[in-house]
Amino acid sequence: MSDFLDILGSTALYATAVRLALPILFCALGxxxxxxxxxxxxxxxxMMLCGAFAGVIGSHYSGSPWIGALVGMIAAIGVAAIQAGVSINLSGDQIVVGIALNLAVLGITSFLARAIWEGGDVPKVDGFSDFAMPLLSDIPVLGPILFKQGALIYVALVVAVASWWILTRTSWGLRLRSCGEDPRAADSLGISVFAYRWKSMIICGALxxxxxxxxxxxxxxxxxxxxxxxxGYIALAVVIIARWSPLRALWAALIFGICxxxxxxxxxxxxxxxxELMLALPYVVTLxxxxxxxxxxRPPKALGREYSRG
Amino acid sequence: MVGSIFLAIDGVDVGYAMQEILDQAFGSSFAVKNSLIEAVPITMVAFGVTVAFRAGIFNLGGEGQIYAGALASVLVILGLSGVPGPILIVLGLIAGMIGGGIWGGIAGALRSRLGLSEIITTIMLNFIAFWIVSYLVRGPIQDPDGAGYPYTKEIPAKADLPVIGGSIPLGAILLVVAAIVVWVLLERTRAGISIKSLGSGEATGRFAGLRVERTGFAVLLIAGVFGGLAGAASLMGNEGRLSDFFSPGWGFIGVMTALIGRGTAIGTLVAGLLIGFLSNGITGAQSAAGIPTSTAQILIGVFVLFLIIVNTDVVATALRRAASSLKGVRG
Known part of the structure; x- marks a missing residue:
């Protein structure tokens, strides 16, 4: 038991937690x-799986994790575009389209991994290595937890705060939210529901x-x-737990990172x-x-509903 | 078509590959038997998804229900090894249905009691079931003579589902029975009316005096029973033991199958059999013609996307819009 408390009190645990929370956080923000x-x-x-795969491809052939990140984002945006096209323009059921895409991406990435590398043995590629931020990493407790990670942690924090500001403090965000609350009213005010939903999905794909x-x-x-x-599914739960707020998503994602x-x-x-039972913990805690x-x-009022004019 | 593009990318002789796939799927009574065995868990779990679909509920928990069902089944079979064969088979199948039913019922209770979305709860329950089974087959119920592999002891031969006439496994007959049960449930019973009216909208259902919560719970329970049966039938018809690599994603392929079957019992049966033949053909041909296994997954995913596009009156809407824009009227 005291071993357990030791772990709970160690900064190493929380540093790992932050690291594990980040992928979920990015998805949840999107x-x-x-x-x-x-x-x-x-x-x-x-989209996440596609990004992970394309990121490795990009980094492998360019030798730069930043190019990898770019390639990963673009590939995931491609998946998002299919999701957007079928669910927004073609009024396909949003959930069904998502499930079909997940299955297709799972198949395609496993397939391509085998097509490119014999037996699907993907080699190690250049990734984002950790570095200690000068000064900041010397802060006790918080330093090792937050400021000795790879570069993407700063991207995540900036995106979270920026998303909060964009969604709640700009007219663009207000218009975007109106498409989720009452698309018909938004449309009658001259807001293009299709365009805002497309943009939101592209941002989601990128993140x-x-x-x-x-x-x-x-x-x-x-x-x-x-x-x-x-x-990706945990991130769906994180969004609900965060009550659709980018800032609360920071904490919600961290819960799962800690688990x-x-x-x-x-x-x-x-x-x-x-x-094995410990590995079930994040899922139990999610529930x-x-x-x-x-x-x-309270979810956005028009969540999950297709919109058609006329 | 899409498939041949992928195969061509991989440098496979497409014509030869197609021939080989057909051969492996239908070529002999042995091939047919294997294809049917492949179809059993996929189709059975898809029946559960189909029933849920009709109620407007997404059962993504097939994977967990399969594991829960197979676990209950293997525990009962290994625990009652003294019982005569036929009785043991029946008990094994019932145990599977109960195990899967409990797992589906949990999602049902969370939905109807607390209002939790089944899309999230069923996925979480999948992982929980997987890790519980993973723990059990590496610990308490691991085969002591299994050289440390994560699986249970093999079930006795008398509990294996028989194969009739060399090519028809009993599981395939169970599929036909299940299809009839689903059809009767949906089209000929009051429960079916409740399920379908829930599917046409919760508010409508409530207005019509439907006990929405109870129906929602029952639907996920029923879905779980089919998922559990899929697990038990696969355990007793093919796998012989439970491991933590028992299901290669049947739960999700089942969702696709139900979509392709367009939510009807007969459609799901036909779609499930087709997918069974397709994936057995591909699996069988992979060594001969160098086709990767994941081709089946890609094909199914792309095919479903295609179906959604066609199904949603997209073409019709586009045509209507084009027509009205010609007339200067907004569609």
Whole structure:
């Protein structure tokens, strides 16, 4: 038990937690845009996986993780464009399209990994290595947790704050949200619901792709089949728990980071908890937290509903 | 078509590959048997998805329900090894249905009691079921003679589902029975009316005096029963033991199958059989013609996207818009 408390009190746990929370955070931030505009994007998982894979490809052939990140984002935007086209313009069921995309991306990435590398053995590529920020990393507790990570953590923090500002403090954000609350009223005011929903989905794709890139280039420096492992779905839950707020998403994503980090830490100590059961923890906690907040959160009114003029 | 593009990218002789796939899927009674065995879990879990679809509920929990069902089944079969074969088979299948039903029922209860979206809860329950099974097959119920592999002891041969006439596994007959049950449930019972009226809108259903919560719960429970049966039938018809690599994603392929089947019992049955033949053909041909296994997944995903595009009256809407824009009227 005291071992367990030691782990809970160690800064190493929280540093790992932040690292593991980031891919989920990126996805959740993207999903906030989509859902605020009225789109449920279950394809998040596929976009993330696509980003993770394309990121590795980009980094492998260019030797630069930044190019990899760019390629990952573009590829995920491609998936988002299919999701947007079919669900917005063609009024396909948003959820069904997302599931089909997830399955297709899972197949295509596993296929291409084998087509490019014999047996699907993806080599190690250049990723984002950790570096200590001068001065900031010397702050006790907070320093090692936040300021000794790879570069993408700063991108994540900036995106979270910027997203909050854009969505709640700009007229562009107001218009985007109006498309998720009452698209017909928005349309009658001359706001193009289709255009705003498209933009929100493209942003969502870019951020989910970045989340995937962080998974492959920020943590493991390689790609393995289905490496997103349901994190896209966890991000869907994070958005609900965060009540569609980019800032609250920071905390919500961190909860899951801590669970995952705990599962990893406990495995390497001699605490007598089976590793497999610890690995189930993030999913159990998702359910519990989700159940805890459900009455308090109110989704955008037109969430998940297709919009057609006429 | 899409498939041949992917195959061509990979440098495979497309004509030869197609021939090989057909051969592996239909070529002999052995091939047919294998294709049907492949179709059993996919189609069975798809029936659960189909029933849920009709109620407007997304059962993405097939994967977890398969694991829960197979777990319950393997526990009962290994625990009651003294029971005669036929009874053991029936008990194994029932246990699977109960296990899957419990797992689906949890999602149902979370939905109807607390209002949690089944899209998220079923996915989370998939992972929870997987890790519980993963723990059990590496610990308490691991095969002691299995050289450390993460699987249980093999079930006794008398609990294996028989194959009739060399090519028809009992599981395939269960599929036909299940299709009839789903059809009767949806089209000939009061429960079916409740399910479908929930599907046409919760508010409408409530207005019509439907107990929306209870129906929602029941639907996910029923879906779980089919998922659990898929797990048990696969355990007893093919796998022989439970491992933590038991299901290669049947739960999600089942969702696709139900979509291709367009939410009807017979459609799902036909779609499931087709996918079974397709994936067995591809799996069988992969070594001979050098086709990667994931081709089946890609094909199914792309095919479903295509179906959604065609299904949603897209073409019709586009034509109507084009026509009205010609007349200067906004569609």
């Amino acid at each position: 999903e906030v845009y989509a859902e605020r505009a009225g789109l449920v994007n279950v394809g998040l998982e596929g 989910a792709g970045l989340g995937g890139v962080f998974l492959s280039l920020g943590q493991l420096f390689t790609f393995s089949d289905n490496m997103s492992g349901g994190r 995952e980090a705990l599962a990893l830490r406990v495995q390497v100590t001699d605490i007598n908890v089976p590793a 519990i937290v989700y159940a805890g907040v459900i009455g308090k959160s």
